[in-house]
Amino acid sequence: MDSSLETAAGREQLRRVVIDPVSRVEGHGKVTLLLDEDDHVREARLHIVEFRGFEVFIQGRPYWEVPVMVQRLCGICPVSHHLAASKAMDRVLGIPITRSAEKLRRLMHYGQILQSHALHFFHLSSPDLLFGFESEVGKRNIVGVAAAYPEVARQGVLLRKFGQEVIRATAGKRIHGTGSVPGGMNRHLAVEDRDALRAEIDHMVEWSRAAVELVKRLHRADPALYDEFGRFRANVMSLVRADGAMDLYHGALRFRDADGRILVDKVPDQSYRSLIREQVKPWSYMKFPYLQQLGPDEGWYQVGPLARVQNCDFIPTPLAEAERREFIDHGRGEPVRATLAYHWARMIELLHAAEVIRDLLGDGDLLEGALLADGERGNEGVGIIEAPRGTLIHHYQVGDDDLVTMCNLIVSTTHNNQAMNTAVREVARRYLDGRKLTEGLLNHIEVAIRAYDPCLSCATHALGKMPLVLELADAGGEVVDRVVRD
Amino acid sequence: MGGKFLFDGRPVPFEEGQTILQAARAAGHYIPHLCWHPDFPPHGSCKLCVVKVGGRHVSSCALPARDGMEVESNTPEINGERRALLQMLFVEGNHFCPSCEKSGNCQLQALAYELDMSSARFAHFYPDRPVDASHPDVLLDFNRCIFCELCVRASRDVDHKGVFALTGRGIRKHLVVNAESGRLADTDFAVSDRAADICPVGVILRKRVGFAVPIGERKYDEASISSVAMEKGE
Numbered sequence: 001m002d003s004s005l006e007t008a009a010g011r012e013q014l015r016r017v018v019i020d021p022v023s024r025v026e027g028h029g030k031v032t033l034l035l036d037e038d039d040h041v042r043e044a045r046l047h048i049v050e051f052r053g054f055e056v057f058i059q060g061r062p063y064w065e066v067p068v069m070v071q072r073l074c075g076i077c078p079v080s081h082h083l084a085a086s087k088a089m090d091r092v093l094g095i096p097i098t099r100s101a102e103k104l105r106r107l108m109h110y111g112q113i114l115q116s117h118a119l120h121f122f123h124l125s126s127p128d129l130l131f132g133f134e135s136e137v138g139k140r141n142i143v144g145v146a147a148a149y150p151e152v153a154r155q156g157v158l159l160r161k162f163g164q165e166v167i168r169a170t171a172g173k174r175i176h177g178t179g180s181v182p183g184g185m186n187r188h189l190a191v192e193d194r195d196a197l198r199a200e201i202d203h204m205v206e207w208s209r210a211a212v213e214l215v216k217r218l219h220r221a222d223p224a225l226y227d228e229f230g231r232f233r234a235n236v237m238s239l240v241r242a243d244g245a246m247d248l249y250h251g252a253l254r255f256r257d258a259d260g261r262i263l264v265d266k267v268p269d270q271s272y273r274s275l276i277r278e279q280v281k282p283w284s285y286m287k288f289p290y291l292q293q294l295g296p297d298e299g300w301y302q303v304g305p306l307a308r309v310q311n312c313d314f315i316p317t318p319l320a321e322a323e324r325r326e327f328i329d330h331g332r333g334e335p336v337r338a339t340l341a342y343h344w345a346r347m348i349e350l351l352h353a354a355e356v357i358r359d360l361l362g363d364g365d366l367l368e369g370a371l372l373a374d375g376e377r378g379n380e381g382v383g384i385i386e387a388p389r390g391t392l393i394h395h396y397q398v399g400d401d402d403l404v405t406m407c408n409l410i411v412s413t414t415h416n417n418q419a420m421n422t423a424v425r426e427v428a429r430r431y432l433d434g435r436k437l438t439e440g441l442l443n444h445i446e447v448a449i450r451a452y453d454p455c456l457s458c459a460t461h462a463l464g465k466m467p468l469v470l471e472l473a474d475a476g477g478e479v480v481d482r483v484v485r486d
Numbered sequence: 487m488g489g490k491f492l493f494d495g496r497p498v499p500f501e502e503g504q505t506i507l508q509a510a511r512a513a514g515h516y517i518p519h520l521c522w523h524p525d526f527p528p529h530g531s532c533k534l535c536v537v538k539v540g541g542r543h544v545s546s547c548a549l550p551a552r553d554g555m556e557v558e559s560n561t562p563e564i565n566g567e568r569r570a571l572l573q574m575l576f577v578e579g580n581h582f583c584p585s586c587e588k589s590g591n592c593q594l595q596a597l598a599y600e601l602d603m604s605s606a607r608f609a610h611f612y613p614d615r616p617v618d619a620s621h622p623d624v625l626l627d628f629n630r631c632i633f634c635e636l637c638v639r640a641s642r643d644v645d646h647k648g649v650f651a652l653t654g655r656g657i658r659k660h661l662v663v664n665a666e667s668g669r670l671a672d673t674d675f676a677v678s679d680r681a682a683d684i685c686p687v688g689v690i691l692r693k694r695v696g697f698a699v700p701i702g703e704r705k706y707d708e709a710s711i712s713s714v715a716m717e718k719g720e
């Protein structure tokens with residue numbers, strides 16, 4: 001779509017301003033703004049400098065190790081990788097998992113959504129939103145929020161903790177658990193854990209409602225900002241349940257265009273490759289995925305909360321569904337596109353996750369029932385899950401000797417690559433062009449990136465495929481523009 | 487002719503032919519070990535069982551007990567030496583506990599906890615050791631081999647197959663499979679062999695088991711290696 005700012009003519013003469021690192025984002029991102037003599041923004045790019053090359057480590061490993069191993073991909077949503085890999089391996093083994101196993105995995109997953117969304121909103125974003133993007137840097141953190149809004153901070157901290165407890169109770173550990181295995185789960189929920197979680201869940205639902213209210217108040221207080229900041233047209237993609245409901249654990253792929261019309265629907269997860277292509281650009285390690293039928297210029301899309309809340313037909317829990325309707329009405333017939341609306345959508349999902357957890361905790365299948373099943377072994381599997389940040393795709397081929405021969409991962413942040421670049425350009429154009437640069441102005445760009453909740457450290461393909469990567473990663477910082485690949 | 491020796495200041499009786507390690511165990515005192523196994527003769531390669539006798543550092547799994555000996559084992563000096571040996575074992579191979587399916591059942595890991603090893607200290611070698619997945623039931627992940635030769639001994643002396651051997655010296659030392667192709671599938675190795683479940687670390691693994699038992703509920707998650715060794719005789 002809009003690429004007029006992507007590459008400026010005569011780049012060598014331009015003065016360069018670099019914001020690095022984008023603080024409070026796990027891993028490192030880098031924004032390069034190329035300015036001309038008069039401080040007009042000529043070019044804006046979001047660089048992802050960190051790489052890990054995990055595909056190479058996974059190839060040649062036994063398949064049963066993979067759901068545990070891939071958790072090293074991402075320090076902030078390991079559970080999503082754990083589950084996406086498990087789902088892919090279920091396919092390899094040809095196993096439709098048992099009722100108990102699926103419910104336990106769902107519980108784990110919605111626990112992860114709750115903890116991640118709470119972390120992102122309360123710890124990482126609420127300081128910007130409550131104090132303003134140009135406020136004192138030292139105050140823009142959760143400690144500052146705790147001083148000014150103690151109840152908000154307390155609820156945020158406890159919501160996150162509750163999500164972590166759900167993960168511990170299902171995965172075995174708060175981080176890098178091993179609860180989900182190819183073909184099912186290795187543990188039930190303990191009765192004590194069920195009871196402890198149940199004792200708290202009503203508060204969690206209540207506080208999640210309060211969080212949605214808080215975001216709505218922010219929107220009402222400054223509609224010009226919240227409805228306009230980083231607004232641009234984009235396609236969206238997410239999994240959707242067969243009946244059109246939001247389902248973050250399993251579903252088929254659906255795309256909508258920038259006007260909200262369904263472009264593609266009901267594509268089974270195993271066929272993702274018939275839909276999505278990935279484009280490589282010489283200046284970025286991170287690929288740019290796009291909907292194949294529209295091509296790279298028109299086919300890029302957004303994923304994550306803003307996409308999901310508007311891509312589904314309804315949310316299957318009542319409180320979150322009521323909020324979804326209000327959100328949709330806010331767009332007055334148009335899709336809601338402003339970057340800061342990500343936070344609103346994210347809090348609607350937080351509420352949904354709390355409701356799902358509440359309902360699941362009443363289900364006896366979590367405590368007993370078969371955890372593993374048998375199937376007919378194949379050689380290939382795709383696992384797709386809606387991770388906190390958006391669609392996460394794991395795709396493997398496994399040889400008859402049980403070793404992984406091919407691995408392809410597309411993480412949420414990669415799906416959002418073009419959207420984040422576009423957001424940065426929009427914000428740069430609107431707020432920075434021709435003005436003197438200040439800490440607060442630069443922070444506008446960070447706020448736009450942060451709205452996507454990127455997990456940059458896990459988002460790049462490298463090693464082996466792109467031989468220059470190590471050298472470039474080592475150089476760190478200034479060298480991004482020396483990236484030249486054939 | 488048996489007798490008594492002093493083990494960390496306490497008298498320990500022994501019978502003729504017993505090693506220091508055997509007599510100490512019989513008296514309820516744990517001495518760390520990796521290449522020693524109750525069902526096999528001493529091998530003396532890992533040196534984890536080091537103790538100090540009369541100012542000399544010796545392998546307690548191999549040295550016969552003698553009357554009147556003074557043996558120091560659980561001292562800062564000796565434990566420091568054991569820790570250094572462990573640290574060398576960790577860097578010689580590729581030991582990545584967080585995603586290793588043997589975690590919680592691995593003696594190397596359990597000893598590292600027992601001896602408070604908190605870092606690798608030395609530079610990692612990162613050797614390149616491909617896995618052998620050719621056998622239908624058993625996977626060999628050579629990355630984790632510590633060259634204790636228990637599998638070599640079990641396969642040769644118990645299973646009478648001689649499937650494994652150590653070859654090379656120093657940093658080139660490695661475990662090989664006795665087949666022209668070098669592949670486990672081309673031997674008569676079977677999952678029911680004694681050698682199939684003798685490995686103290688995560689090299690010889692039953693396939694498709696992986697994380698079926700959750701981390702946190704495994705042998706050394708529930709009790710330290712010293713108490714498992716003393717109470718279960720392992």
Ligand code: SF4
Nearest residue numbers: 631632634635637685
């Ligand atoms: S494979 Fe295991 S049992 Fe055999 S030598 Fe290596 S560490 Fe010892």
Ligand code: FES
Nearest residue numbers: 530532533535547
């Ligand atoms: S246990 Fe004595 S040398 Fe290994």
